Amino acid sequence: MTRPLRAAVIGLGWAGSVHTRVLRSLDGVALVAVADIDPVRRAAFDGVQAVAGLEELLSLELDYCVVATPTAEHEQMGLALAAAGIHALIEKPLAASLPAAMRLVEAFDDAGLIGAVGHTERRNPAVRELGLRLRDGDFGAVYQVTTRRHSPFPDRIRDVGVVTDIAIHDVDLTMWLTGSHITSVVGNIGHVDGRVHEDLAVAVLRLSGGEIGNLQVSRISPYKERIVTAGTAQGWVMADALTRTLTHYAHGEPDVGSSVGRVTSHEVPGVEPYRSQHEAFRDALLGLPTDIVTLSEGAAAVAATEAILSAARTGTCVTPADHILARR
Ligand SMILES: NC(=O)c1ccc[n+]([C@@H]2O[C@H](COP(=O)([O-])OP(=O)(O)OC[C@H]3O[C@@H](n4cnc5c(N)ncnc54)[C@H](O)[C@@H]3O)[C@@H](O)[C@H]2O)c1
Incomplete structure (x- = not known):
């Protein structure tokens, strides 16, 4: 042994x-x-x-x-x-x-x-099932990933803002779910009561496979929300990380993409993340x-959050550092 x-x-x-x-x-x-x-x-x-x-x-x-x-x-x-x-x-x-x-x-x-x-967050059972099934091609091509992550203000002292602390999960998930890397971002951030670090953020992402993404995060919400949705050729698929539920809204037939078809939902069992x-x-x-999430993937997520902050501060479209893209 x-x-x-x-x-x-x-x-x-x-x-x-x-x-x-x-x-x-x-x-x-x-x-x-x-x-x-x-x-x-x-x-x-x-x-x-x-x-x-x-x-x-x-x-x-x-x-x-x-x-x-x-x-x-x-x-x-x-x-x-x-x-x-x-x-x-x-x-x-x-x-x-x-x-x-x-x-x-x-x-x-x-x-x-x-x-x-x-x-x-990649190990949340519902998010993980979404990721694995997207990778297996169960839902066809992925066009878009949208994420919403809202929380009350944390008790613990925070030395960074919500982009660095929280949105980093979403840029990582978006890259993982699509299998692509982020090539450009635009974004906005908000601060409450003159706090140094941002409390809210939105960002729009473009990915190397042609997918688009957008994320919303805040840490001043009265409720918690953790939703990840993939828009795919086979319909929209939503993972709720809090209820650990995966819901598939299939396209209606035969007008693919123009109406709602069957909606199926199930709780995803699994061990704690x-x-x-x-x-x-x-x-x-x-x-x-x-x-595992490699260090290169972790660095790519840092590059993406830095790009969001830079885009928000300058009002421009920002490309995460080129040397990160070259390493992947
Ligand atoms: N994966 C997640 O979802 C998740 C959730 C929470 C926190 N985190 C991350 O975990 C890290 C810690 O966050 P936290 O909320 O637990 O912080 P925390 O402030 O509650 O704990 C940090 C601990 O590190 C200790 N420490 C600081 N400097 C040290 C040193 N030089 N040597 C030994 N101990 C030292 C502090 O005394 C403290 O006990 C952060 O990077 C945070 O982003 C990740």
């Missing part, structure tokens, strides 16, 4: 707590240690070695480490892990800027290590067939 993979988590806030809970019960993995600079956070984790920082984790013969510190720290954490020969699952956004994201891509590539990004993400990452380390 192969020995369990030795894993650790750094950053024990909301995301780190979920990673830790999942890793404590993941087959084939031993959670060896957790780390946080905050002693109060560390004290909340029983039954596992808790240390203050990355330096101490590096001496524990880890196979991999989950980075769940604030985004501004992802680069330094990831580079140190790559230098130490440790695989990493890094929370989204991959890094605070595109150049930082690219440095991580290169460091893991150069070291021959596996890096992945925590774009957990963080567990599914960890199973995929573990399997990647074991050399099994799986699908």
Whole structure:
């Protein structure tokens, strides 16, 4: 029998707590240690070695480490892990800027290590079924992806705006669902009560396969909404990530595209997104067939959100950095 993979988590806030809970019960993995600079956070984790920082984790013969510190720290954490020969699952956004994201891509590539990004929305059961069925061609050509993601303002202090924090899920999903990359964006952002970082955003996307997309996000809504819709040759297909429901509005016959046909809807069973993400990452380390969000894909999502912010601030149409497109 192969020995369990030795894993650790750094950053024990909301995301780190979920990673830790999942890793404590993941087959084939031993959670060896957790780390946080905050002693109060560390004290909340029983039954596992808790240390203050990355330096101490590096001496524990880890196979991999989950980075769940604030985004501004992802680069330094990831580079140190790559230098130490440790695989990493890094929370989204991959890094605070595109150049930082690219440095991580290169460091893991150069070291021959596996890096992945925590774009957990891909692992929501309804969204995942939509993605897998689009990939299998069940609905024919994909013409358009629209997403709506609204939330109340988070309790946790936010050092970034809603585009960097939330819309990054939608640009990643749009690229994943279409299998194309974003070639241009226009967008608008809004701020509430003079806050430094944006609270609302809309963007219109063009993709390399000719598809179009649009996203709406806010973090000042009284309700939560997580809707992803693909407009396809076989009708419109809507994934509701909150109810985990997939609904297919088929085109009417014979006037394809001009009327509503059969509407079918079902709940999609599945494991929680963080567990599914960890199973995929573990399997990647074991050399099994799986699908993780690569660091290049994470960097492409950072490029797209930077492009949205730039488009909104300048009132122009912006192309995400060319060197990202060339790498995909
Ligand atoms: N995938 C998702 O859907 C999802 C959801 C929430 C958060 N996230 C991401 O996870 C990351 C963390 O977010 P959060 O909401 O958990 O943040 P948080 O502020 O709740 O937690 C961050 C933790 O990191 C610790 N920390 C900071 N610097 C450190 C250092 N140098 N060494 C050790 N510990 C350090 C802090 O003390 C804190 O406990 C962010 O990148 C965020 O975007 C992803």
